[in-house]
Amino acid sequence: MAKLYFNYSTMNAGKSTVLLQASHNYRENNMDTYLLTARVDDRAGAGRIASRIGIGAEADVFVPSDDLFTMVSDRISQGEIACVFVDEAQFLSSDQVWQLARVVDDLNLPVLCYGLRVDFQGQLFPGSATLLALADEMREVRTICRCGRKATMVIRQDENGNAITEGAQVQIGGNETYVSLCRRHWRESVGDLTAG
Numbered sequence: 001m002a003k004l005y006f007n008y009s010t011m012n013a014g015k016s017t018v019l020l021q022a023s024h025n026y027r028e029n030n031m032d033t034y035l036l037t038a039r040v041d042d043r044a045g046a047g048r049i050a051s052r053i054g055i056g057a058e059a060d061v062f063v064p065s066d067d068l069f070t071m072v073s074d075r076i077s078q079g080e081i082a083c084v085f086v087d088e089a090q091f092l093s094s095d096q097v098w099q100l101a102r103v104v105d106d107l108n109l110p111v112l113c114y115g116l117r118v119d120f121q122g123q124l125f126p127g128s129a130t131l132l133a134l135a136d137e138m139r140e141v142r143t144i145c146r147c148g149r150k151a152t153m154v155i156r157q158d159e160n161g162n163a164i165t166e167g168a169q170v171q172i173g174g175n176e177t178y179v180s181l182c183r184r185h186w187r188e189s190v191g192d193l194t195a196g
């Protein structure tokens with residue numbers, strides 16, 4: 001049976017590298033794959049997934065209004081695929097995660113989603129929240145904090161290296177950088193945020 005996978009991580013853990021390697025393994029065995037990525041992330045240019053170690057592959061882009069079940073169905077009508085890969089899966093809408101679940105259940109195609117778990121304020125992205133609820137299997141793509149502990153959180157820094165604690169969940173085209181930290185060092189940088 002096909003499954004819906006959520007491979008989650010914090011920033012700079014190399015999840016795009018893991019995605020590209022997994023897709024390459026299918027293609028090396030003459031099985032085609034369908035790659036999707038969010039348009040909101042244009043670091044690699046539209047329609048391309050790129051990793052920081054210099055490898056990349058062409059991908060279709062999705063925006064929140066796209067029906068991913070239809071996009072995958074259209075792709076299948078042009079030729080058989082073995083697997084669907086989704087990068088920047090934190091930018092999926094909740095509806096789109098359900099559409100991917102239908103791809104798994106009704107088309108019997110594995111869907112592997114790669115994305116960030118939480119934003120710089122320590123909050124789940126909506127797409128990631130729905131994936132955590134619906135995925136058949138979850139795996140963590142690990143990276144480490146400067147102290148050597150596992151990094152599970154991310155801070156957004158301004159150009160002077162100060163942690164930014166307010167602003168939009170998705171920031172495009174700014175001068176901010178992101179640093180992945182363990183929770184202890186995240187709290188040291190950001191302070192204790194409370195739900196209220």
Ligand SMILES: [Zn+2]
Nearest residue numbers: 145147182185
């Ligand atoms: Zn640390």
